[in-house]
Amino acid sequence: MTSTESIQTNANLLALEPAAQELLFTAARTANTFSAEPVSDEQLKAITELAKWPPTMANTNPLRILFVRSPEGKKRLGPLMNEGNRAKTLSAPAVAILAVDNEFHEKIPELLPYRPELRDAFAGDLENRKRLAKFNGALQAGYFILAVRAAGLAAGPMLGYDAEAIDREFFPDSPWQTILVVNIGKPGVDPWFDRLPRLAHEDFVAYV
Numbered sequence: 001m002t003s004t005e006s007i008q009t010n011a012n013l014l015a016l017e018p019a020a021q022e023l024l025f026t027a028a029r030t031a032n033t034f035s036a037e038p039v040s041d042e043q044l045k046a047i048t049e050l051a052k053w054p055p056t057m058a059n060t061n062p063l064r065i066l067f068v069r070s071p072e073g074k075k076r077l078g079p080l081m082n083e084g085n086r087a088k089t090l091s092a093p094a095v096a097i098l099a100v101d102n103e104f105h106e107k108i109p110e111l112l113p114y115r116p117e118l119r120d121a122f123a124g125d126l127e128n129r130k131r132l133a134k135f136n137g138a139l140q141a142g143y144f145i146l147a148v149r150a151a152g153l154a155a156g157p158m159l160g161y162d163a164e165a166i167d168r169e170f171f172p173d174s175p176w177q178t179i180l181v182v183n184i185g186k187p188g189v190d191p192w193f194d195r196l197p198r199l200a201h202e203d204f205v206a207y208v
């Protein structure tokens, strides 16, 4: 295992400058408390506009994002989070409910104009759409977390919530389905858990 005291990237082999590698990957941490410093609509827009460019299958872009920022919105979301996630969700200046649109195929003619007929191929197959939306949405959730970090903010991704209840509360009669909730803001007091190790190179990488 690789401990964080000895994080060593071959920084000079990468095109991304070392400070940016730290901001996005090696020094960035998952925050568990947040300061009161607000996150502006402009910052959230900059994050989403950056996060939308990395790839998805057939350019389907199934991720949808609902930002919860108002006290009223927090009041609706708080009780639906697991107890251990509630206080940090309430303290974060912005919370993103990341969802996927299980009707993503309707936008295929716009997003994949050279193959618009792919919309019809997906039309009768909800199970396949759900599977692909979840996979590609998870990729986009990863891109989103990196974009939050690129804005100089900390992200706190969470799966500990009542997903069906969130869908009922925020996306009733909608094809949107929650896949991840992400707290966003500047870290607050005592924001980090101990840094956990990562696998050693040879334990997760093989070459043939």
Ligand SMILES: Cc1cc2nc3c(=O)[nH]c(=O)nc-3n(C[C@H](O)[C@H](O)[C@H](O)COP(=O)(O)O)c2cc1C
Residues within 6 Å of the ligand: 028, 029, 030, 031, 085, 156, 157, 158, 159, 160, 161, 180, 195, 196
């Ligand atoms: C998909 C996903 C779900 C997570 N769910 C939770 C959660 O419900 N509660 C929580 O406190 N942390 C949650 N985390 C945070 C992870 O535990 C944390 O990112 C991991 O331990 C690495 O921490 P570090 O980024 O500080 O190194 C989640 C992270 C991810 C990516």
